[in-house]
Amino acid sequence: MSLSPGELKDVKEFLYKIADDQLIIGHRNSEWTGLGPTLEEDIAFSSIAQDKIGQSQHIYELLHAMGEKHPDTTAFTRNAADFRCSHLTEYPNGEYEFSLMRNFLFNHSEHIRFGMLSTSSVEQLAKLAKKYRGEIKYHVMHSDTWVKQLGRANEESHMRMQKALNDTFNLALGIFEESDFAEALRETKVFEGEQVLQNKWLEEISPILDSASLVIPNKNSWAPAYGGRKGQHTEYLQPLIEEMGAVFRLDPNAEW
Amino acid sequence: MESFRTMLSKAEVLDALQDVKDPEIPTISIVDLGIVTDVSVSEENFVLVKLTPTFSGCPALKIMETLVKERIEKLNVSGVSVETNFDVQWNTNMITDKGLAALNKHGLAPPERHSGLVQIEMLHKVKCPLCGSRNTEMKTPFGPTLCRSIHYCNDCLNAFEQFKPVS
Numbered sequence: 288m289s290l291s292p293g294e295l296k297d298v299k300e301f302l303y304k305i306a307d308d309q310l311i312i313g314h315r316n317s318e319w320t321g322l323g324p325t326l327e328e329d330i331a332f333s334s335i336a337q338d339k340i341g342q343s344q345h346i347y348e349l350l351h352a353m354g355e356k357h358p359d360t361t362a363f364t365r366n367a368a369d370f371r372c373s374h375l376t377e378y379p380n381g382e383y384e385f386s387l388m389r390n391f392l393f394n395h396s397e398h399i400r401f402g403m404l405s406t407s408s409v410e411q412l413a414k415l416a417k418k419y420r421g422e423i424k425y426h427v428m429h430s431d432t433w434v435k436q437l438g439r440a441n442e443e444s445h446m447r448m449q450k451a452l453n454d455t456f457n458l459a460l461g462i463f464e465e466s467d468f469a470e471a472l473r474e475t476k477v478f479e480g481e482q483v484l485q486n487k488w489l490e491e492i493s494p495i496l497d498s499a500s501l502v503i504p505n506k507n508s509w510a511p512a513y514g515g516r517k518g519q520h521t522e523y524l525q526p527l528i529e530e531m532g533a534v535f536r537l538d539p540n541a542e543w
Numbered sequence: 544m545e546s547f548r549t550m551l552s553k554a555e556v557l558d559a560l561q562d563v564k565d566p567e568i569p570t571i572s573i574v575d576l577g578i579v580t581d582v583s584v585s586e587e588n589f590v591l592v593k594l595t596p597t598f599s600g601c602p603a604l605k606i607m608e609t610l611v612k613e614r615i616e617k618l619n620v621s622g623v624s625v626e627t628n629f630d631v632q633w634n635t636n637m638i639t640d641k642g643l644a645a646l647n648k649h650g651l652a653p654p655e656r657h658s659g660l661v662q663i664e665m666l667h668k669v670k671c672p673l674c675g676s677r678n679t680e681m682k683t684p685f686g687p688t689l690c691r692s693i694h695y696c697n698d699c700l701n702a703f704e705q706f707k708p709v710s
Binding site for chain 2: 331333334339340341344345414417418419420422424425432
């Protein structure tokens with residue numbers, strides 16, 4: 288499909304949201320490398336990190352083809368205000384159950400998002416979406432397995448998982464912050480919209496949490512952590528970006 | 544340099560690409576792995592090879608691009624270009640039967656054919672590549688590389704890896 292300059296700007300902004308989420312949560316997952324509670328979990332978080340960062344790279348490449356900067360420059364030289372990731376992805380890893388619950392909530396949203404995007408009118412994005420779904424399936428399997436096991440294993444694990452859900456839920460709702468261009472994307476059949484995604488997400492995670500004896504916070508207490516999609520971030524993002532890009536910025540023109 | 548011929552055939556290019564192996568699994572060629580999605584030869588014997596990644600985050604891809612280029616340059620060509628894209632999305636059903644046997648030879652349980660959807664049940668009771676038993680269990684779906692899961696055989700008491708099914 289050929290895009291008008293206005294449409295192209297919207298699509299780019301939309302792509303930044305997706306890729307930045309993947310890069311930042313991918314980086315957080317990579318911080319478990321060497322620190323996982325068991326060897327298997329260490330490898331799982333590291334592999335998931337590799338997938339998510341690899342996926343973000345191909346979206347940055349697509350952005351590059353649309354006139355944006357080189358993927359490495361995009362990933363490593365922007366400031367926090369230029370990022371469009373949701374607050375959920377930015378938070379430090381905390382305890383294992385926080386990271387696990389974050390992945391659970393994020394993975395499902397991502398799996399559904401790429402399912403919706405597999406028929407997007409932006410053909411190159413649809414191709415990537417089809418590809419990513421098969422990979423993210425494994426991320427979903429991983430977090431589902433642990434959420435179900437730990438939700439019901441014993442009193443302490445249940446308590447910790449419920450607390451993790453309480454702590455991450457409003458952050459996760461921030462994934463679905465709608466942008467000004469949402470209507471335009473819907474009309475041009477690029478993407479159906481965050482609200483549609485959020486409804487599908489709730490439908491999908493509810494029975495799994497239920498089977499894990501975990502309870503979604505009461506709707507009256509919902510306070511979505513918005514702002515990330517507009518470049519307003521938590522205090523945790525800028526230090527992450529500085530660490531992530533430290534080596535790149537030592538010599539941006541180095542040949543790797 | 545091979546002797547001059549009017550035009551290289553696609554089959555000759557594919558045949559040469561049989562020599563290019565997955566750097567991490569040296570028993571399987573990239574053709575049998577299913578990642579060569581298109582080959583075209585111009586009238587001037589300029590060869591274009593299209594590849595698609597197994598996994599989006601696979602670090603072996605750049606190396607494979609270089610290996611393809613080096614191998615094709617040995618043929619009687621005027622030039623070669625290697626392009627990686629997602630026009631065709633790789634999944635494990637694209638591995639040839641010969642490729643599945645090559646994985647097994649490397650000690651990796653090959654992925655089972657799937658109908659387009661991978662379920663977690665497919666990862667259990669995987670056939671042990673060492674003794675052939677199905678009395679096995681999956682330990683973790685993530686292994687030493689993105690494409691492998693880790694299993695344990697209750698009969699021969701060995702741990703083994705599977706090239707995991709991807710849809």
